[in-house]
Amino acid sequence: MEYVIGFISVISFVIIILVAAKFEMDLFFRISLISVACIIFAIGLFYAMKLEREVGYYKCNKCHHKYIPSVLPFWFSAHIGRTRYLKCPNCNKYSWNKKVLNK
Numbered sequence: 001m002e003y004v005i006g007f008i009s010v011i012s013f014v015i016i017i018l019v020a021a022k023f024e025m026d027l028f029f030r031i032s033l034i035s036v037a038c039i040i041f042a043i044g045l046f047y048a049m050k051l052e053r054e055v056g057y058y059k060c061n062k063c064h065h066k067y068i069p070s071v072l073p074f075w076f077s078a079h080i081g082r083t084r085y086l087k088c089p090n091c092n093k094y095s096w097n098k099k100v101l102n103k
Contacts, residue, residue: 002051009044013037056101065090
């Protein structure tokens with residue numbers, strides 16, 4: 001579901017920005033379109049990230065502890081796909097933790 005939300009928000013963002021850039025219109029209308037595009041993108045990003053954090057759990061690469069990370073470290077952690085560089089609450093070590101969806 002997070003991929004669907006992300007895809008729809010990115011595609012709508014790009015289309016609205018291209019419309020604002022391509023066609024001639026009043027400056028106020030152009031700024032309004034760009035603002036709407038940014039709001040749609042921000043809302044989509046927020047809900048996609050919320051789903052990724054809350055659905056399933058992360059598994060520590062060092063001690064194999066299963067946990068759901070807190071919001072701020074999750075949002076600002078480096079990641080490659082669904083693998084994130086997080087600090088484990090059990091062993092207090094940073095490692096690349098994998099997202100696990102099933103039990």
